[in-house]
Every structure is written in structure tokens, then in C-alpha cells.
Ligand SMILES: NC(=O)C1=CN([C@@H]2O[C@H](COP(=O)(O)OP(=O)(O)OC[C@H]3O[C@@H](n4cnc5c(N)ncnc54)[C@H](O)[C@@H]3O)[C@@H](O)[C@H]2O)C=CC1
């Protein structure tokens with residue numbers, strides 16, 4: 001079976017080859033799937049994508065015209081698909097719901113830890129020759145923090161575990177609390193979490209058209225003025241302008257994000273200045289550095305996570321070939 005894999009970074013190529021235990025014929029494409037390079041799939045039997053690949057109706061129709069029925073993703077999130085179009089075209093989708101959760105949990109933890117100890121602000125000042133200890137750096141200590149995990153699924157639970165292990169009080173809000181997460185967090189109401197937490201870390205899946213701007217001005221107003229918000233989930237979950245305004249108005253202390261809106265136009269690009277970033281709301285957030293720390297969607301960029309993403313994707317294809325179905329399938333729910 002020939003699989004075209006989009007968005008494969010050069011550093012990832014050896015892993016795609018080394019882990020190819022089902023001996024697939026691989027076509028590795030460096031670029032994210034877009035409307036121009038969809039033609040790379042011609043002559044292939046299946047497609048593997050990553051986040052921010054354009055699995056919209058136009059591209060899914062193209063795949064179908066090439067005789068491709070399996071368009072899988074190596075990611076947890078699947079908001080890059082037009083699920084309705086896939087259903088209408090009878091294109092099957094599978095994802096990787098369970099790669100190493102420590103990858104993203106580590107990054108969310110690090111953003112929270114860096115913000116609460118003002119590490120980036122201090123390092124930045126020192127590198128400009130300013131060795132004074134600004135009153136702004138005066139901190140509390142991690143074991144005195146209350147950390148609120150908003151969405152305590154696989155990633156949230158592990159971030160909770162990390163904070164608990166160093167003595168922080170860990171709260172969580174989730175409409176479907178799990179016993180696994182309960183080992184590390186205390187489940188509370190949404191309001192209690194937002195009102196009590198020094199760090200609020202969001203790990204909620206993004207469902208386009210359903211929970212856009214979940215983090216809005218009402219959400220932010222409930223947080224403590226001294227609290228930091230962390231979002232490693234999806235940029236679309238946050239009203240970017242509302243977050244920037246809340247920081248400017250001192251309603252919250254700062255924001256750490258691995259994700260932004262408009263990632264398909266931003267991520268993977270190297271801009272020469274902030275002014276070139278093609279979204280003015282993202283620019284507004286970036287101007288608030290170092291109260292705002294943004295990383296380029298690299299939560300899953302660890303060796304264990306990458307190995308899981310590739311191996312489980314290959315197993316998804318294998319299961320589909322062997323049984324005609326796959327347990328990690330994603331279906332349109334209306
Ligand atoms: N930055 C990165 O590199 C990565 C980001 N992600 C993002 O993280 C998200 C979460 O991943 P997992 O923890 O594996 O998913 P998961 O499905 O295990 O957990 C999500 C949890 O959120 C809860 N939830 C849903 N709506 C909620 C709401 N309105 N309020 C509170 N809780 C709510 C669910 O009940 C569930 O327990 C993914 O959907 C993806 O968007 C995932 C992997 C890498």
C-alpha cells in the first residue's frame with residue numbers, strides 16, 4: 001500500500017522509515033497539505049496528515065477522485081477535517097488519540113512555571129544588560145500555587161499529576177470527570193476553578209462552530225487578576241482580542257500558548273518582524289511579550305510522542321486493511 005504523508009519535517013523522516021513495520025510504500029512530503037500539493041496524493045492508496053493540513057471538502061473530493069478512501073491523521077485533534085464532507089464522500093478518518101501525554105503536559109507545565117517565576121522577562125532583561133531584580137519578578141512558590149486544569153482528559157490529567165508531584169493544589173473542571181484524573185486533581189465547578197486558580201491550563205478539544213471562543217471576556221473576568229492562563233489545546237478556543245485586552249487591563253497576569261488562531265497562515269513560516277505576522281489579533285498578543293509567551297505548536301514535538309504518532313498511525317492503516325474498520329476512527333456526529 002502506498003501512503004502519502006504530508007507535513008513530514010526532515011528530522012521526522014528517519015522515524016517514518018524506521019517504524020515502517022508493515023512495509024508501506026511511503027511518499028513523504030515536507031509541506032502541510034494545501035490546495036496546491038494535494039496532487040502529490042495521485043497514485044497513492046491512502047493519506048496521512050497532521051494538524052493544520054487542509055482536509056477540507058475541496059481536498060477530500062480530490063482524494064476521492066484519485067480513488068483514496070482513507071485519510072488519516074497522526075494527531076489527537078481532528079478539527080482540520082470537514083467531517084461532514086468526509087462522510088458524504090465515504091472517506092474514512094482515523095486519528096491517534098493516545099500518544100505520549102507527557103509531551104504536551106510538559107510544555108503546558110513549563111509555560112505555567114516560566115510565567116509564574118517571570119523567567120522569560122528576567123532572562124530577556126539580563127540579555128539586554130539589565131541585571132537588576134525588578135519588583136515585577138517577586139513570586140510565590142510552586143507548592144503554594146493552585147493550578148486549575150480546564151478539561152482533565154489524557155493531557156490535563158498528566159499536567160495535574162506533574163503539578164501535584166511538586167506540592168501544588170490541583171483543581172479540575174470537566175463535565176466528564178474520570179477516575180484516572182481524580183488521582184491527581186480535585187474536581188470542582190467551572191466557577192470555583194476560575195475563581196481560585198493561580199494558573200488555569202486549558203486542555204479541551206476544539207469542535208469548529210461549537211466551542212469557538214470558549215475563553216471569552218466572561219471566562220477571563222472570573223479569573224484572578226494575578227492568574228496566568230495557559231492554552232496548549234487550540235487557538236480557536238480563545239477569543240484572542242479578549243485575552244489581549246484582559247492582560248492590558250490587568251484582569252489576568254499573562255498568557256502562555258502553544259497554539260494561535262490562523263495557524264495555517266502562521267505556523268511553519270519565518271516572518272522578518274512581528275508586523276509581518278498575517279493576523280492583527282495574534283500581533284496584539286505578541287506585543288504583550290513577556291507577559292504573553294507563545295510557542296509554535298510544538299507540544300507534541302518530542303521523540304516519544306513522534307514515535308507513538310507514527311507507529312499508531314501505521315497500526316490504524318493496518319487494522320483498516322485487515323478488518324475493514326479501525327477503533328481510532330473519527331465520524332461525523334452532526
Ligand atoms: N499543543 C499540542 O501540540 C497538542 C494539542 N492537543 C490538543 O489538546 C486537546 C486535548 O487532548 P486530550 O487531553 O488528549 O483529549 P481528551 O479527549 O483526552 O480530553 C479532553 C477533555 O476535555 C473535556 N472537555 C470537553 N469539553 C469541555 C469543556 N467545555 N469544559 C471542560 N472540559 C471539557 C472532555 O470531557 C475530556 O475529558 C486535543 O483535542 C488537541 O486539541 C493535543 C495534542 C498536542
Ligand SMILES: O=C(O)C(=O)[C@H](O)COP(=O)(O)O
Pocket residue numbers: 050051052074075076077078297298299300301
Ligand atoms: O495531536 C494534536 O492534536 C496536535 O495538536 C499535535 O501537536 C500535532 O500538531 P502538529 O504538530 O501536527 O501541528
